[in-house]
Amino acid sequence: MSTLLHRVKVFVYCMGCPQPKYLLLKRDHGIEACWGPLQGPIEHGEKLESAIRREVMESTGIAPPQELIDLRMPVRWVVGDEEVVEWHFGFRTDSERRISDLDPCWSEFRWEQFPAAYPSLELEPDRAAIMRLHTLLGAA
Numbered sequence: 001m002s003t004l005l006h007r008v009k010v011f012v013y014c015m016g017c018p019q020p021k022y023l024l025l026k027r028d029h030g031i032e033a034c035w036g037p038l039q040g041p042i043e044h045g046e047k048l049e050s051a052i053r054r055e056v057m058e059s060t061g062i063a064p065p066q067e068l069i070d071l072r073m074p075v076r077w078v079v080g081d082e083e084v085v086e087w088h089f090g091f092r093t094d095s096e097r098r099i100s101d102l103d104p105c106w107s108e109f110r111w112e113q114f115p116a117a118y119p120s121l122e123l124e125p126d127r128a129a130i131m132r133l134h135t136l137l138g139a140a
Contacts, residue, residue: 002081002082002083003081003082004085005041005085006084006087007039007040007042007084008039008041008048008052008055008087008088008089009038009088009126009129010052010055010056010089010090011038011088011090011130012038013092013133013137014094014096015092015137016096016113019114020113020114020134020137021113022112022117023038023060023099023110024036024109024112025038025108025109026106026109027105027106027107028106029107034121034122034123036121036122036123037126037130038055038056038059039055042087048070048089052068053065059103059105060099060102061100061101062091062097062099066092066093067091067092068089068090069091069092069133069136070087071088071132071136073088073132074086074088075088075125088125090133090136090137114130
């Protein structure tokens with residue numbers, strides 16, 4: 001019997017001049033850490049939007065979103081006896097900001113425009129999600 005887990009992956013962004021900037025985070029996993037969007041579990045009985053708001057607030061202190069964009073590209077994968085479904089979203093904040101409340105599970109963060117953010121992402125579903133978000137924002 002497998003366990004079904006749901007997670008949100010959230011690209012926090014701000015609309016800069018002339019292009020949007022995306023918040024990239026690195027987990028505190030030493031040499032094996034990679035850059036990616038904010039991510040976290042959806043708790044039992046929690047709605048997607050609530051999970052997104054909670055994860056962004058708990059991990060960065062940023063709240064509320066000016067706009068929340070469902071990228072409509074869930075990813076499903078299986079590892080051992082766990083099946084994971086990841087839901088990708090965009091979360092617009094009012095401005096690029098210094099994050100002083102960074103959750104200890106994250107070791108680093110940076111704001112990047114698309115040309116630097118895209119190649120920094122190691123996972124293909126994350127690259128596809130940021131490409132879709134960038135295109136939806138009309139910045140491509």
